[in-house]
Amino acid sequence: MKAIIFDCFGVLTTDYWREFVAKLPADIRPAAADLNKAYDGGFIAATEFMDQVEALTGQRPDTVEHRKGQAKKNHELLDYIAQLKPHYKIGLLSNIASDWITDEFLTPAEQSLFHAMIFSHAVYLTKPDHRIFELMAERLAVEPSDCVMVDDIEANCTGARETGMQAVEYHDFAQAQGELDRLLS
Helix, strand or coil, X not given: CCEEEECCECCCECCHHHHHHHCCCHHHHHHHHHHHHHHHCCCCCHHHHHHHHHHHHCCCCHHHHHHHHHCCCCHXXXXXXXXXXXXXXEEEEECCCCCHHHHHHCCHHHXXXXXXXXXXXXXXXXXXXXXHHHHHHHHCCCCHHXXXXXXXXXXXXXXXXXXXXXXXXXXXXXXXXXHHHHHHX
């Protein structure tokens, strides 16, 4: 392995959107997920996203957006990334509809842990589309087969694997660190 790529929501911080969707009736979750994918991919604006989610669910998701300000960093993981950086190229790949990660979430010192960052809205692609994984490998100047993706969503891990990467499905820090350590040794 030459590169390790990390997701943000559900890995570096809590995934408030997934918490919101989990509380919705099962029959409308796919439509909510489709709206979020369009929003994260930069295909619909924030107001359109909020209006459509409210029409679908009866709830305005700006409360979910507001909770991002209360996001708790996974300091344990950030410290581990700092240990990995001298030996591996490090990427951050997130399905997100804004630059919130760099504008508000990560400090400049934390941003410097990453050799490359890709936010879905900026490239009009979302995970698990193989093209976004290939783009990240290209930006890290490595082959997909030299990468491992750490993500909390099984479909994204599957997409990474189908692109030729290894993948670790993140459940908690100890589990992910153990799996990564085994892959890297």
